[in-house]
Amino acid sequence: MPPTPERFHFVADRGDARLRLDQVLVRRVSPLARLSRNVAQQWIDAGAVELDGRVATRASATVREGSAVAIAVPSTARMRTRPAAEAGALAILYEDESLLAINKPPGTVVHPSYKQAAGTLLNAVLWHVRGRAGLTPGILTRLDKDTSGIVLVALTPGVHATLQRDAAAGRVTKQYLALVAGVPKPRSGRITLPIARDPADRRRVITTPGGAASETRYEVVSPPGRLRPATSLVRCELVTGRTHQIRVHLSAQGWPIVGDRVYGAPHAQILRQALHAWRIALPHPVTREPLVIEAPLPDDIAALIGSGGSGKSGRSGR
16 A cells, blocks of 8 residues: 555556546545545546546546546545554565565455454555565455455555556456356356446446456366366456456356355355465566466365365466
């Protein structure tokens, strides 16, 4: 997270693309300040928001991926308290002076919120870097509480901005492993169903013709007939990064993730959705050398697929 700002900058990512400007502000600024769409509209009306170098005049303006957004945060904004550094275990997959990659266990919240201000992954990251001057860690990859796997952390605002630009330009590849009910046919393909918040329950996402364009690439990686009962291990690549995208897309195709209580059904042998952020490939934000990081398959998913172990090696370097 950046220091308490007078101006706040970011580059729109895939999750922002095609949203209204006021929606994007709520999505991006809420971790820093309490912000509703009504207040976001007031900021825009007051000329406090720039979009691609020009003062924004319409809250309804559609934001494109890669757009530069700058906000002169009003002095009246109700800023959130900066997260505190708290001792906590971190499974570090990669670390240097610019970047940190952590293997998040299921059940851990990534970022403090009004519901949970302490005990998050970011609190532990702040403790981990507490003796290193000038660092302001910022989370780059968002994972649901019960999704395990790689969380990427930029250690300076400059690195954060570079990684956002790389993600917007498609230079960052994120792959997940999911254990699903059923056997996907064809065994590889694309799911391009548009998705949006469920108007009946804002905690859920649904596929709907009027939703945001979304794309998930998938490939079944378990040999035919290997897993019983009829389940399959599927590798998914996010082309867009919508909320709950993989979970919703797979469920809509008739292959819900095992244990997903929201978009599928509970499972007796796992207490969460069997979804794991497995691999990320990107140019290093400073050296620009290729960097590939992998997170071992967690024991609960490994036990379900009968591997009896914790998966493959967790890291490759630059």
